Amino acid sequence: MPNSSKKRPKAVREPGSSSVSLKELAAHLGVSSATVSLVINRSPGAKSIPAVTQERVRQAARELNYRPNLMARSLRQKRSLTIGVIVPEISEGYAALVMSGIEDYLLEEGYFYLVVSHRHRADLIEEYPLILQQRAVEGVIAVDTACSGNSTLPTVAISSHREVPGVTNIVLDHDLAASLALRHLQELGHKKIAFIKGQDFSSDTEFRWQSLHSVAKQLGVSVDPRLQQQMKSDSSSPQVGYEVTREILSRNVPFTALFAFNDISAIGAIHALRESGHRVPEDVSVVGFDDIQSAAYQNPGLTTVHQPLREMGVIAAQTLLKRISSPNKNEYLKQIEVKPKLIVRGSTTACSS
Amino acid sequence: MPNSSKKRPKAVREPGSSSVSLKELAAHLGVSSATVSLVINRSPGAKSIPAVTQERVRQAARELNYRPNLMARSLRQKRSLTIGVIVPEISEGYAALVMSGIEDYLLEEGYFYLVVSHRHRADLIEEYPLILQQRAVEGVIAVDTACSGNSTLPTVAISSHREVPGVTNIVLDHDLAASLALRHLQELGHKKIAFIKGQDFSSDTEFRWQSLHSVAKQLGVSVDPRLQQQMKSDSSSPQVGYEVTREILSRNVPFTALFAFNDISAIGAIHALRESGHRVPEDVSVVGFDDIQSAAYQNPGLTTVHQPLREMGVIAAQTLLKRISSPNKNEYLKQIEVKPKLIVRGSTTACSS
């Protein structure tokens, strides 16, 4: 035994204290650092090391609380076990749900992630993929963000529809979404329906709008241009929905239902409707989109098209890790489609007029 | 000139393509890598390198789109420009707001952060600080999480009150918070007030509860034990508030106001109250706590004690970075107090009985 009892106090460290390096551990054991590395990682090369030595190494690693320095390991192996997540902003129900799905899957697989939010600033949308790449992330998930794909990293985009080489899009079946909402309103007898269109910066806006119109035509739902209004402000508070609804109301074209771009704007719309003397749902039924947490907490509860946001996060993480670990990086799905559900709550009811 | 035109095509890369290393850049320029490093980092050692050479180096770095590998740099310098953020879960209004504050400040300073959520699992609360340390984070921000401090990293805790060596606590002035809410209800004439207490896992629960009782005594507000109920479920949906409110109602002790532990439970409480025939605010006034985004979207808007959550995130990030860059790591503030505000919305009104 090479170490006397004199040395013990130095060797035994309280857990969490500054860490031992592989080299120190090897010195302590009187073997080479290569041996320790092989054993710790259970590499194929460790086959030839007898069980008794292996146990000695592992025992010492436990006692000295050895934790490999992941920076050093990553540098060598070119694997950081880290991915980057790009979101418009964090404080929103939408991104938070997706992130929680991403996290769920990643942490299970031993991956961590760096988050950056660009707040719709074009320069940041450009820069962040490169900065993340420099931080050695192995892939990127872009949430509701139109990435130009100027990084060579494997990328999964949630709710983007642009076909960018190297990017897998995870999208909602918007035709189904439009159909669920419009059929619901149709069944309730609504004929005059107002629509709030999303901001241009949202990567879903155009697609959702197209689907809405084509499905409306199919179903024979009439769409009055005077009952449509697009949100412009880049804020993401219900205030924006409030404003466009007032704009629509000011045109004095009667309507009995309103289909908003998302739940946040639907909540603002309800405020505006009430303020101008319309009851919800008795006078005007309101349908939202997304099914963020607070949709259920509204009074009345918000009828909405549910996007499986958490699930989309999980799928994104799964897809990305599969691609990262695949030997053929250039082989990937261009698109994965998920299905919406209609969640009927109290904000819609039969048309009375 | 050491490189013939033949080599050019290899040297010039399109932006975003896999990166050049310092060594390649040095070879391309015909200087040593030390020189390039000194120039790129504007180190003091670069003094002796003439301006013309420096410009040549920087020019080439730009042309070849050189980006230093941060893994390698971190390994050497023992600075990762990364911190860890530990939250209970992401999908909540609370954590999302704090994170957005943290991010704001960090990204300005060139720092990134890794997020982990423990979902109140004790083993994860123990492990995560160590795992983050292994990932070379320079410090940790713990949000609403009682850290045992078993890592040696500089730590800032938001809303924790435990005095742990090495940890700076960022806390709300709970006496002021209680006073704002109780005075408001008192001024409106409420005498019979119900209280919802937070779950044990929330690090604020006991402190807030103590403050509430001591301030109630000061103000002469009576507190009926039958009008108190603690939340138990570890879910963080309004459902939990709904259940405890039904529990309180079932005791048939009349009350005209309710002060909830947080906005989420207040929202659930309002459901329960309405369901059992009480109007809000006409029959029962409700006060929440936190002022999460959806508090303002309620109908009626929720009167609540506003916690400056974003600001607390910013302060946490600031405090942590200051401590990281300070030469004396053992010198730190034990506590920083922030002030709540009362936000009066529609859920409270004068007592009618």
Add this chain to the structure above:
DNA sequence: GTGCTGAAGTAAATCGATTGAGTATACCTC
């Protein structure tokens, strides 16, 4: 022509792992 100073760099160690190639010894086989 010796010594000194400043300019303009460079060589090599280092951070903490991983890993392919190699070595030394023992044992077995023909």
Add this chain to the structure above:
DNA sequence: GAGGTATACTCAATCGATTTACTTCAGCAC
């Protein structure tokens, strides 16, 4: 006893930077 093979490791290069301690040369003074 030559050759082969399995065991039990070790050596040293490598990842891509940073950084300390040199070196080399020119110019100048004395």
